[in-house]
Amino acid sequence: MKKVRFLFLALLMLFLVACGDEDSTDDSTSTSEDKKLALLMADLGNPFFHVLRDAVVEQAESLGYEVIIYDGQNDASKQPSQVEDALQKGVSAIVINPGDEDSTANALKEAIAQNIPVVTVDRKVNVDGILSYLVTDNTKGGVLSGEWLANKLPDGGNVIHIEGVMGTAPQRERGGGFLSVIDPAKNPESKFKILDTVVGDFSMAPAEAAMSDLLAKHDDIDAVFAQNDTMAVGVARAIETAGRDKDGIIIIGFDGAQEAYDLIKDGKMSVTAVQDFDFIGKEAVNFVDAYLKDGKKPESEVLVDVYMSDSK
Amino acid sequence: MIGTMNKVKGVYEKYGTVIVLLLLVVVISLMNPKFLTTYNILNIFRQVSINGLIALGMTFVILTGGIDLSVGAILGLSGMVLGLLILAGTPDVLAIIIVILFGATLGLLNGFLISKVKLQAFIVTLATMTMFQGITLIISDGIPAMGVTSNAKVLDFVSQGKTLGLPFPMIVFFIAFFLLYILIEKTVFGRSVYAVGGNEEVARLSSIATVKTKALVYVISGAMAALAGIILTSRLSSAQPTAGAGYELDAIAAVVIGGTSLAGGRGRIFGTLIGVLIIGVLNNGLNIIGVSSFYQQVIKGLVILVAVILDRKSSR
């Protein structure tokens, strides 16, 4: 038994060494000691955010920053210590995609006190002194999706609404914007009818399951609004499985993810509301860079436009 | 008089959860007749097959007095391995076999740590759950494997195909149920599973291979989770890096609703079938009658509680 224990311990140590950050071993060769930028992502498990990450990295490196990336793994409570870790490493700027609006507030206060510029993207943090907050105009995206649908079906129709994780800002704003155009209760001029609203948690399997159920319930669905593309893909799959792909059900997604474009190309999906993460990422880096260079302050809140697209 | 009382009690004891299931079906179909259409019934069976397969494996584990929290993570990891294998050009039949064996191997790791190294099942499977989730993210780089079934006919058939008019996942589920039913009820191994869960010391003194038995149930659980992962991947035609998170809880709930004791040694695999159907009918039914998602969660919790309370009452 002692041998087994020792073996496990040895394995663990080996693994730790193997997984360790290679850069950390050659600190001395680092030339850009004064120009480190911390990028804190809420959840790199969601591929769509890779666009944001890549944009930040690309822009920052071209401006001569070394980028340290943290992944919150969809757990907002991990982010405060990541902020502290970044401060410890002496970063000169922080770009953060927070998991929620409050967890990192205290940790960021410390950064602001040290006059380190903080830009939050996609979600704000409730603390004073943030340099800027860049976010997709989710409400506008919802409105645009609604208007696109109203344009497509001038005589109205029956709509299914698939929501994301309940209680999150994107869920409220995208749904709110969409309903303000489509829901007759909010827009008396709407000729549409909301057949059902279900929760897909922004992920594929629950959206697919819920859609399968609704296909059993309704045979007169004209359109589905899914609050992100991952769910839209699940919806398309459910329709295909049910053999209802000839019904011509319109599927609207949100994000502008690769898988959505693929489905649109195959004719299984109609359109997606694109968040310009590439633009957001680059702009966030430009803001901190300008501030560090000549103390220029951008607007404290920047709403980034959304547009409807059916091809990349 | 007492005889009839006992008989009534016996029926109730045996079929208490069946009554809950039937009541649910009646109430939901009264509220919306669309519930009892052929399409929807097959839809329910197709959907429950995933939780069902996991729950069948979980039943073995719980009967030995153990628990397997890693099934959701095994499902996710197996699905991802399958997706990557297929996208790398592996023939789908071969990939399916590899993935089932892979799931069984992950289960064997759990089983080894629990039965041989004698660690507690809860903490072992909690640890491996975290590890497996991490490995899924590592091998996928956090990106889903898309379009998995586009060029894989057999795999596509696994979820989309029909045999005798029945969805193939449903058939897989019932074949698995039948085989595992035989295994638990009609074989020496099945007796050993009950014996180990009932009283491990007694089992050992009856010269039962307790270590082997305890390890094997996790192998079964792992293999079943991998099978469920194959079906889910095929259903979505894509492998999601976070797939399977939380699935272990639905499976445990189904097993417990089905009357299997978390302490081990007592329970029936038939009960698990009913438990799985109760959860499936509830999920589907609440969507069909259009209950808002906030209330759905409350109702689901209530039904689980009621089913467990009924079971407790009847087993006294």
Added chain:
Amino acid sequence: MELLMTNIKKSFDLVKVLKHAQIHVKSSEVHALMGENGAGKSTLMKILTGVYTKDEGTIVIDNKEVQIHSIRDSEKAKIAFIHQELNVLNEMSIVDNMFLGREITNKFGLLKKKEMKALATEKLQLLGLYVDADDSIKSISIGKRQLVEIAKALLLDAELIIMDEPTAALTEKEINLLFKVIRQLKEQGKSFIYISHRMEEIFEICDEITVMRDGTFIGQKKKAYTSFDEIVKMMVGYDLYERFPRIDIEPKDVLLKTENLTLEGKFEDVSFDVRAGEILGFSGLMGAGRTDVMHAIFGSCPATSGKIYVRGKEENIKSPKVAKKLGIGFITEDRKNEGIILDFNVSENLILPSLKDFTKSGLINNKMKLEETEHYKNKLNIKMASPTMKIANLSGGNQQKVVIAKWLHTNPSILILDEPTRGVDIGAKKEIYEIINGLKAAGVAIIIVSSELPEVLGICDRIAVMREKRLVKIFNRAEANQENIMDFATRG
């Protein structure tokens, strides 16, 4: 079958448990294996049944030396072991229990249920047990489960059946049935090794007696040519003189009195009193309601009607807390579950009911705790290596002394002891009786619930007999004997 085990030695971690053990069992014989706890009886039997492997010595069966390395080996040698805490799985049926680990299967590996049931039923009926083998084992009484275990041994064609304390949980009637079965099987040539603490039983059922002490064979006697006293002397190594020491003192005031105490389904109309300096015994069959009455007095399961007077004042004892305040102590029969916490050490167990007395500004004072333990160790002659050793490692008798010490600290004026000497060595038993007598002399009112008639007759001043939930008779010591107590306890 003839079995001869000679010069058996076995050590665990350098502790020599068996130094020189021996037993010689002939066919058609019931052979008692006696010795105090820790004498090595169980270890010897576990070696015979392959649970342990011997370090040295020989096992000869029917003049042929055999090697037994596993439970399977001993089964092949036609030896079956019926453990004290019956090895049954409560959630399984009778037939499944009987075939556990040796199921019959067809060539596809599937169980042949019908065949197993037929075989099981045949063996059960052979023992006069007419039950449906598919019934769950928990649906039959403990006595019948004992018979199921014997039937299971018969399934194996066992020629030698080892029984460890088989009657510990049986009623008088069940014991008689068991003995009938043992005699019947003996006639057919089967042999038994019978381990028990109950002298009376040994002398009733056994033909030969082997005594062990301290891992060593002491001697073998024919029942016909020996006596209680001789065997006891062999077991403890010295003369014990009286088994039941008695002191006679004049009882004083009535400390506890009950009137028409009733708890539906458990007991009805129970009325009695106990005086200071008096021991009242409670006799009766298992399930007659004796223990339930005690729980009612202690408040752990209060009565629904009737009255309890403590020192002449009517009291409503609705919880053990109230009882404790009134000076009532209760030493329960289920020592392992209710009396001690096995994972705690000795002194932690000792202070449990009176934690507050051992605290200084809210923290438990270690020094006081250890002093108190030392005090009781000397007072009650508790044999232990240190106050911080795990109580699980003490012998049954010493565990029981700790339980008594635990309650002595609360200074009870009324003390209830339920089966105080169950599973306790004969030497330690006498010490416990002496402790009880000491309390009696100090003016404590004592109630003893016991299934062992000699014990009740030996140390009690009066004896209450319960039958089917009712208190049917209270004897004075002078007028009571085994026959008339049994008569009242069983007469329908």
